[in-house]
Amino acid sequence: MKIAVLPGDGIGPEVxxxxxxxxEALGLPGLIMFEGDVGGVAYKRHGHPLPEETLTIARxxxxxxxxxxxxxxxxxxxxxxxxxxxxLGLRKELGLFANLRPAKVFPGLEHxxxxxxxxxxxxxxxxxxxxxxxxxxxxxxxxxxxxGTREGWDMMNYSETEVRRIALIAFRTARxxxxxxxxTSVDKANVLExxxxxxxxxxxxxxxxxxxxxxxxxxxxxxxxxxxHPGSFGVVLTGxxxxxxxxxxxxxxxxxxxxxxxxxxxxxxxEYGMFGMYEPIHGSAPDIAGQxxxxxxxxxLSVAMMLRYSxxxxxxxxxxxxxxxxxxADGFLGRDLGGEHGTExxxxxxxxxL
Ligand code: NAD
Ligand code: IPM
Ligand code: MN
Numbered sequence: 001m002k003i004a005v006l007p008g009d010g011i012g013p014e015v016x017x018x019x020x021x022x023x024e025a026l027g028l029p030g031l032i033m034f035e036g037d038v039g040g041v042a043y044k045r046h047g048h049p050l051p052e053e054t055l056t057i058a059r060x061x062x063x064x065x066x067x068x069x070x071x072x073x074x075x076x077x078x079x080x081x082x083x084x085x086x087x088l089g090l091r092k093e094l095g096l097f098a099n100l101r102p103a104k105v106f107p108g109l110e111h112x113x114x115x116x117x118x119x120x121x122x123x124x125x126x127x128x129x130x131x132x133x134x135x136x137x138x139x140x141x142x143x144x145x146x147x148g149t150r151e152g153w154d155m156m157n158y159s160e161t162e163v164r165r166i167a168l169i170a171f172r173t174a175r176x177x178x179x180x181x182x183x184t185s186v187d188k189a190n191v192l193e194x195x196x197x198x199x200x201x202x203x204x205x206x207x208x209x210x211x212x213x214x215x216x217x218x219x220x221x222x223x224x225x226x227x228x229h230p231g232s233f234g235v236v237l238t239g240x241x242x243x244x245x246x247x248x249x250x251x252x253x254x255x256x257x258x259x260x261x262x263x264x265x266x267x268x269x270x271e272y273g274m275f276g277m278y279e280p281i282h283g284s285a286p287d288i289a290g291q292x293x294x295x296x297x298x299x300x301l302s303v304a305m306m307l308r309y310s311x312x313x314x315x316x317x318x319x320x321x322x323x324x325x326x327x328x329a330d331g332f333l334g335r336d337l338g339g340e341h342g343t344e345x346x347x348x349x350x351x352x353x354l
Contacts, residue, residue, distance in 0.1 A: 010284025012067025122231020129243025
């Protein structure tokens with residue numbers, strides 16, 4: 001079982017260290033880890049945010065554990081050299097078009113959510129975000145407008161093929177959740193042609209899944225309903241940009257962005273399971289980097305997702321999730337959740353509860 005570990009920038013290495021510690025504490029036999037540079041760190045060392053060598057390591061492994069990228073000192077670089085291109089490049093190059101972002105308020109931990117407990121209690125959803133298309137990967141540029149000022153443009157587009165394959169993942173994900181056979185497809189079909197194609201294609205793809213309750217919602221309404229009625233969502237199927245925004249929003253409803261993990265999957269399988277990349281949904285958090293206060297929970301839960309999807313080790317994944325739940329219940333909260341425990345202390349608390 002080979003795992004590529006790509007810590008990246010800012011709090012990336014801090015939270016990844018704890019995630020690796022938890023992984024090692026499980027004592028799984030035959031596990032080998034390879035580390036690679038990504039992001040601003042990679043640009044500074046190798047002149048590129050996603051060096052060929054890192055991509056080769058990622059390709060040769062069964063799964064990738066990713067920290068975060070982003071470095072304010074790189075914000076003026078040409079776009080193709082910016083740290084963020086590392087994560088976009090990995091997703092694209094590795095064909096990871098399906099991003100699963102679960103958001104759940106654990107029973108007894110309603111107090112971590114800013115929502116009223118009776119509303120927070122109902123929050124148990126998974127965002128299925130398309131990851132290799134949309135306005136992220138369309139043509140883009142800056143041109144001179146007629147009045148002599150600059151004008152930026154980014155092409156938003158989705159093909160039926162791209163929509164169909166992510167819709168099928170959403171239906172499959174809904175079926176795997178035994179409690180809620182419900183998919184809400186989120187778009188902006190009242191304004192965007194991209195979204196009309198999205199909606200038509202999702203409806204068509206749903207034909208083969210008559211037992212799943214499919215509904216459609218405009219993204220602005222979805223943002224509102226995710227806060228007012230989070231319990232009405234099971235699987236939220238959406239595009240790359242809307243999924244990015246709604247997942248940060250969902251994390252705030254759970255309590256902190258430091259709690260939400262993600263899995264990015266494609267079509268490739270290995271001898272153990274699906275090839276995938278696993279990462280917290282948060283970024284490099286330059287505002288708190290280097291202070292030892294980042295919440296490593298999202299990174300740790302990403303390891304659990306990795307064990308589940310890439311290695312079919314459901315029991316081990318559950319062990320991590322339960323240990324995380326217990327550590328939270330025992331009050332091991334970081335600054336993000338109103339507590340005073342640091343990154344390492346939270347990692348240790350999880351290891352001790354495995
Ligand atoms: P961010 O997610 O890094 O931080 C947003 C806020 O949440 C900050 O106040 C931060 O301190 C806090 N936060 C984030 N993770 C936390 C954690 N684990 N524990 C406690 N608090 C946490 O988003 P941003 O500030 O908009 O972006 C910073 C950089 O990260 C940018 O360069 C951005 O492009 C990049 N980014 C990278 C990824 C990724 O690598 N997948 C994701 C998002 C943002
Ligand atoms: C995320 C991040 C990335 C995204 C950025 C860093 C490119 O915000 O993983 O959520 O927008 O997908
Ligand atoms: Mn994001």
